[in-house]
Amino acid sequence: MKKIITVLLSLFILCACSGGGEKPAEESKSELDLIRENGKIIVAMEGTWQPFTYHNEQGELVGFDVEVAKYIADYIGVEVEYVEGEWDGLLMGVASGRYDMLVNGVGATDERKETYDFSDAYAYDRSVVMVKADNEDIKSLDDLNGKVTANTISSTYAAIAEEHGATVHGVDDLTQTIELLKQGRVDATLNAEVVYGDYVKTTGDTDVKIACYTGITQDIAIPMKKGSSELVKVVNEAIAKARTDGTLKALSEKYFGTDITTKQD
Numbered sequence: 001m002k003k004i005i006t007v008l009l010s011l012f013i014l015c016a017c018s019g020g021g022e023k024p025a026e027e028s029k030s031e032l033d034l035i036r037e038n039g040k041i042i043v044a045m046e047g048t049w050q051p052f053t054y055h056n057e058q059g060e061l062v063g064f065d066v067e068v069a070k071y072i073a074d075y076i077g078v079e080v081e082y083v084e085g086e087w088d089g090l091l092m093g094v095a096s097g098r099y100d101m102l103v104n105g106v107g108a109t110d111e112r113k114e115t116y117d118f119s120d121a122y123a124y125d126r127s128v129v130m131v132k133a134d135n136e137d138i139k140s141l142d143d144l145n146g147k148v149t150a151n152t153i154s155s156t157y158a159a160i161a162e163e164h165g166a167t168v169h170g171v172d173d174l175t176q177t178i179e180l181l182k183q184g185r186v187d188a189t190l191n192a193e194v195v196y197g198d199y200v201k202t203t204g205d206t207d208v209k210i211a212c213y214t215g216i217t218q219d220i221a222i223p224m225k226k227g228s229s230e231l232v233k234v235v236n237e238a239i240a241k242a243r244t245d246g247t248l249k250a251l252s253e254k255y256f257g258t259d260i261t262t263k264q265d
Helices: 003-023 031-038 064-076 085-095 156-163 173-180 191-205 229-244 247-256
Strands: 040-047 079-084 115-119 124-132 148-151 168-171 187-194 208-222 221-224
Touching: 003 247, 031 040, 031 064, 031 229, 040 064, 040 085, 064 079, 064 229, 064 247, 085 221, 115 229, 124 173, 148 156, 148 173, 148 187, 148 229, 156 168, 156 187, 173 187, 173 191, 173 208, 187 191, 191 208, 191 247, 221 229, 229 247
Parallel strands: 040 079, 148 168
Antiparallel strands: 115 221, 124 187, 124 208
């Protein structure tokens, strides 16, 4: 009887040890595996930053990045689910794995690369300082010292402004930014040159102007959760294909009127 009990005990311990070392099947799957299994990729974006991501007159979500995301989803062979929200929450959602990626004109900074895996650059952002048309105080980045800018908190634009001595007033979208600027409640805002051009083209507003160029061109890329190497690889393949077949250039010219997908010297 003692021998039987000893044998059974040994078998129980062996099984317990073996079982404890195995990971659940779900945990062993990569981000890409789960996307393909679910048949969809969840893409986060603001939906308020024309012409990257915005709503047209019919209320439809459209924009350069909306179509870039759709192209990537088609390449993977899945549907795309767009989730709109505020900037900081979207970034946190990607870091936690709530969203598969953030496609929203994101600058691939060294600081962000510590938290996210980034795709290759698919576009380039030449940034500018925007002011009221009658503002003659700001003609360079150095003139931002002691001034107040309006920008999304934690954005690369906010970081540039703070580096040059400005106090950043947090905003949610471009509309709010322009209102604060025209009301004189802030002195300036930093944004993409193409966003300024699109704003003037669509509104005809001459009360806002470019004060200066920052001299900084950022790589625009797609952040994903750390450890998503397989997903990053297939996204890079999609971006390379879109560049080769002319899709990126065509989308850029459609939404920006110029090609921002080729880096300018």
